[in-house]
Amino acid sequence: MQPFQFIHTSDVHLDASFSGSGFPSSLGDRKREAIRGTFRRIMDDGRREGVGLVLIAGDLFEAERVTPDTVEFLRRQFKGLHPARVFIAPGNHDPYMPGSPYREESWPDNVHIFKAEEFQSIEIRELGVRVTGFGFERPHLEDRFFRKLPVLPGDYFNIVLSHGSNLGRIPSGKSKHGPFTVDEIAGKNVQYCALGHYHQQQLLPNPHDGTPAWYPGIPEGRGWDETGPCGYLSGKVVGGNLSVENRICSQYPLNVITVDCGTFSTREQVLDAVVSRREEHFDSNTILRVQLVGALDPRVHLSAPELDERLSGQALYIQWDDRTHPAWDFGSLAGERTLRGKFVQSMNERIGRAAGEEKIRLERARLYGVQALSGHEVRLR
Numbered sequence: 001m002q003p004f005q006f007i008h009t010s011d012v013h014l015d016a017s018f019s020g021s022g023f024p025s026s027l028g029d030r031k032r033e034a035i036r037g038t039f040r041r042i043m044d045d046g047r048r049e050g051v052g053l054v055l056i057a058g059d060l061f062e063a064e065r066v067t068p069d070t071v072e073f074l075r076r077q078f079k080g081l082h083p084a085r086v087f088i089a090p091g092n093h094d095p096y097m098p099g100s101p102y103r104e105e106s107w108p109d110n111v112h113i114f115k116a117e118e119f120q121s122i123e124i125r126e127l128g129v130r131v132t133g134f135g136f137e138r139p140h141l142e143d144r145f146f147r148k149l150p151v152l153p154g155d156y157f158n159i160v161l162s163h164g165s166n167l168g169r170i171p172s173g174k175s176k177h178g179p180f181t182v183d184e185i186a187g188k189n190v191q192y193c194a195l196g197h198y199h200q201q202q203l204l205p206n207p208h209d210g211t212p213a214w215y216p217g218i219p220e221g222r223g224w225d226e227t228g229p230c231g232y233l234s235g236k237v238v239g240g241n242l243s244v245e246n247r248i249c250s251q252y253p254l255n256v257i258t259v260d261c262g263t264f265s266t267r268e269q270v271l272d273a274v275v276s277r278r279e280e281h282f283d284s285n286t287i288l289r290v291q292l293v294g295a296l297d298p299r300v301h302l303s304a305p306e307l308d309e310r311l312s313g314q315a316l317y318i319q320w321d322d323r324t325h326p327a328w329d330f331g332s333l334a335g336e337r338t339l340r341g342k343f344v345q346s347m348n349e350r351i352g353r354a355a356g357e358e359k360i361r362l363e364r365a366r367l368y369g370v371q372a373l374s375g376h377e378v379r380l381r
Contacts, residue, residue, distance in 0.1 A: 001128035001157060001240055007046050009232040010057035010163070010196025011218045012039050013093065014074075015065040021223060027287070027317050031222070034251040036073065038220040041249050042232050043077045049234075051084050052127050057196025057216070058091020058136070058163030063100055071101045079108040085124060086111045090135035091163030091196055092177040097137055114161070117141070119149055123156060133161035136178065146180035152189045157237055160185070163196040166204055166213075173225075174198065182206050185213055192235065192242060199226050201233070201246060214244065221254045224289055229253055252316055254287045261324050262294035267301065271310050278314060288315040295327035298374065322379070328370055340373040 014035060018028030046054055061070060078086050088111065090096045096103055096115050107113065112122055114135035121132040132152060134145055145162075152158045164178030177197060185193050186208030193213035195204075201217030216233040218226055230250040236243050259273045274290055282288045292302070304320045311318060334345040347366040354362050371378045 001237070002126075003236070003238040004052035004127045004129065005049055006053035006055060006159075006235045006237075007042060007051050007232060008055045008057070008194045008214065008216050008235060009039075009042055009219055010091075010194075010216055011059045011199055012056075012061070012220075013059055013218070013222060014039065014061040014070050015067060016062050016222055017065060018222070022319060023287075023317065031220075031252060031287070035220045035222075036070070038249050038251055040077065042219060042247075043081060045234075045247065045249075046081055046084060051081075052124070053129065053131070053159075054078075054081060054084060054086045055131070055159065055161050055194040056086065056088045057161055057194050058089050059093040059196060060088060060090075061094050061101075063094050063097075063139075066094075066101060071105055074101075075105075075108060078111050082108065082110045084110065085131075087122070087131050087133060087161055088113045088135070089133040089161045089163055089196070090114070090137075092136055092139050092141065092175070095136040095138055117143070117145065119145070119160075121152070128156050129159060130156040131159045131161055136163060141178045142176070144179060144184070146178075146184035149184065149188050151187070154189055157191050157240065158189055160188075160190050160193045162194070165197055166195070166215075168204070169202075171198055171200065171225075182211075182213065183208055185211050191237075191240075192244075201231065212242065212244065220250045220252070224254060224256060227254045227256055252285050252287055254289070255282050256289045256291060257281050258291040258293060260294045261292050261296045261300075262327075264300060265297040267307070270300070270302065271307065274311060275314065282315050284313060284316060286315045287317045287319075289319045289321055291321045291323060293323045296324040298326040298328060298376065325367065326371065326376070328367070330366065330370075333370065340370060343369050343373060 018031055090102060102113050114120060114133040117134055117137050119132050119134050121130050123130050164180050165176040167179050167181050182204050190211050195213060195215045198215045199218040202215050204213040214233055217230055219230050219232050221230050229248045231246050231248040234245050234247050257277050264270055302322055308318060330344055330348060334341055334348050351359055351362045368378050
C-alpha cells in the first residue's frame with residue numbers, strides 16, 4: 001500500500017438560510033458566501049497537498065435552496081481535484097431523490113455518489129483503498145443500516161463513509177437520521193469510519209476494537225450552537241498506519257461571552273468588560289453574542305445602537321442578549337411618599353402572602369411597574 005492523504009468533511013450546508021438567526025439580511029448573505037469560501041479553501045488544501053481522496057459525509061448543500069450556480073461551483077471544484085477521487089454520501093438535507101442535483105446533473109468522472117440505501121464498495125487499487133458507503137434517498141431515515149454493514153475483506157485499507165446519528169451520544173435538539181451504535185461498526189475490519197450529521201468535531205469512544213469513527217464537525221458555523229473555530233479532518237496513511245489532524249478553516253466564527261453587570265454603575269464598564277475579552281474570545285471577523293446578566297444599577301442605560309457604535313470594528317457583528325434586571329431596593333422604595341412608593345408597598349404586601357408561580361408573577365409585575373413609574377423602558381421577561 002502506498003502512502004496517501006485524504007480530506008474528511010461534512011455538513012457544509014451550502015446555500016443555507018439564515019432567516020431565523022436574528023442576523024440582519026446583509027450578514028446572512030455574507031455568512032452564506034463565507035460557507036462557500038470555506039469549502040473552496042478546503043478543496044484548495046486538497047489540491048495543494050495532493051490528497052488522494054475527498055470524503056464528504058452528507059449535507060453538502062441544502063436541497064430545497066441549492067442554486068444552479070452552486071451546482072456549477074461544486075462541479076468545478078471537484079474537477080479541479082483530479083486525479084483525486086471524491087466520494088459523497090448524501091444525508092438528510094441533500095438526499096439522492098428526484099429533483100436532486102446528485103441525480104439530475106452530470107458530475108466529473110472523479111466523483112462517486114453513493115446512490116442507494118445499502119452499503120456499496122468502490123476499490124481504488126492504485127492506493128490500496130476500499131471506500132464503502134451508503135446514501136440517503138429520503139429526508140428522514142430511521143433504519144439501522146449499520147447493522148447491515150458486512151465484515152470487509154482485509155486486502156485493502158477500508159474506509160466507511162456515511163451520514164448518521166450515533167445513538168450513544170445525541171446532541172441536544174439534534175434529530176436522529178440513519179441511527180447506529182459504535183458496536184455496529186466494530187469487528188467489521190474498518191480502518192476509518194467517516195461520519196457526518198453532528199456539527200461538533202468528535203472521535204467516538206470505541207471500547208470494542210478501537211475502530212476510529214470521526215465526525216469532522218461543521219466547517220463554518222451557522223448558529224449559536226456552533227460556536228468557536230470550525231474545521232475539517234486531514235488524514236494520512238503511511239504503511240497502513242493512520243494519523244488524523246484537525247484543520248481550522250472557518251472564516252467568520254461565532255462565539256458567546258457572558259458579562260456579569262452586578263457591580264457596574266456606568267455603560268463604560270460594560271464596554272470595558274466586553275473589550276477585555278477580545279484577545280481570548282473574538283476578533284474583527286467574529287460574530288459575537290454578548291449575554292449581559294446580573295442585577296444592574298438602575299441608573300445605567302443600555303442602548304444597543306450606542307453600544308454598537310462604541311464597539312465598532314471590534315467584531316464583525318454583535319448581538320446583545322440583555323438578561324440583566326435593575327438592582328432595585330424594594331424595601332427602600334416602599335418608604336417613598338410617592339406613587340411609586342405606594343405601588344411598591346402594596347406589591348410587597350401581596351408578594352409576602354403569595355407562593356410558587358403566583359409569587360413569581362407578582363415579583364415580575366412589581367419590577368415592570370417600578371420600571372414604568374421610574375421612566376425606564378419596560379423590558380418583559
